[in-house]
Amino acid sequence: MSAAAWLNHALCTDPADRPAAEAAISQLYTELNTPPPEFVWVGSPSAAATVVPPSPPLFSDGPVLFESRLATKISELRNRLPRKQLMTGVGPVVAMIRAAVGTSLGLHWHGQHDIHWVVHVHEPNPWATITRSCGWWWPREQVCVLSERPLVQHTEPGDDRDLRLHCADGPAVAYPDGFTVHAWHGTRVPSWVIDDPTVDRIAAETNVEVRRCAIERIGWDAFIDQAELRPVGRADDPGNPGAELRLYDLPYARWGRPTRLLLAVNGSVERDGTRRRYGLRVPPWFDDPIDAAGWTYGLTGRQYQQLLRRT
Structure with missing residues (x-):
């Protein structure tokens, strides 16, 4: 599959293929001698905060956590890949969604947004299926939480072949449960910057970058006139x-x-x-x-x- 085809999977806004994702993740559990988990689906990464079971402290006594064993397996796989050939593309998208979620949920993976390394795994593996089938996911010993894919993903070319989120007339990312991310040329902004920028809101804004984006959204000539x-x-x-x-x-x-x-x-x-x-x-x-x-x-x-x- 070409890099362009993989990128299409990363930006796909179709509903998740739940049976395919669950089967591929079950295979990973089996490879680690662990019974397949209960699968819980949520409408966005933000919603996962309410359902992902908390993990014990990283250095606590007791058996190694399943998610830690899975992370080790992934690291071993990725370390065999030619680092200089790892594909860029959706890193800034992942970073902005993570910032918008606003909470740490422990070890997790990004499903369709993991293409930057999955594209280079040529041996038979379930990771390609997961990347083509679902959004972000959080594996735990007895339960695995999976997010639906976004309904909307608007991007534009950024630097170094990366993509950056941008939409001038609505959310740059929107999930089925209503969770959204607004962005102006790669800068995350409050929804008012896109939906209803006004001179008074700009004057009250303390963040210089948000203020700049709001003025650009209005247009400098219009802003100078309105202000x-x-x-x-x-x-x-x-x-x-x-x-x-x-x-x-x-x-x-x-x-x-x-x-x-x-x-x-x-x-x-x-x-x-x-x-x-x-x-x-x-x-x-x-x-x-x-x-x-x-x-x-x-x-x-x-x-x-x-x-x-x-x-």
Whole structure:
């Protein structure tokens, strides 16, 4: 099977093939001389938090936990694979879903999102079946909890052949039980950033990255108009030929303290060939955009003018 076909399995939003997943996992239990478990299905990784049995402390006395023995078996299998050929792709997707779940559930595996190593296992094994059949899963001695696959997975190309979550008009990931993850070009954001971004919500947001994403969702020109930003000055950017620096006054009543906004253009080109605009808060005493730009680098305006090019 080609790498593209495997990636299609990773991004599949069809209902899980429960009989196939249960049969493959039962085979793993049998290979470790353990009777097949009771299977419990949940609608999302988040829902697993309420049903996965707690594991004893990792270094407690007693027999080695089943999940630990399974992890050892997997490590032995993966260590036989050529490391430099491991496929990238869905790592950032896994990381963002894990962050959104917001809790640690002990040892678990990612089902369809484990393609980065399963794709390279050519010997007969149940892992390929699991990857093609279900979402995340948590094996324990007597019970195995499995998650359904998402109903929605929206991604775009990221860096180093990775994918990143992004959707401009709804959740980037949505599961059958209602659990969702919203993302803007790979940054996890609250749902309001996508569904209902407003100037007041942006002004109240303390996370700089979330604020940036919300402004980009509205669009800089629309945001400047809706926020009633007063232009202070503009100048050609000496550190970024062909780009312009713009300085705006932020209304005190909405932003809480006197401050100004420097709107600049990123020196690096995005994957689609565009250059992203971004805003930086600067002290209210700056009237010259070049002085304000220099301040963001710890330089004077005169020193900033000597830069050949910034990034």
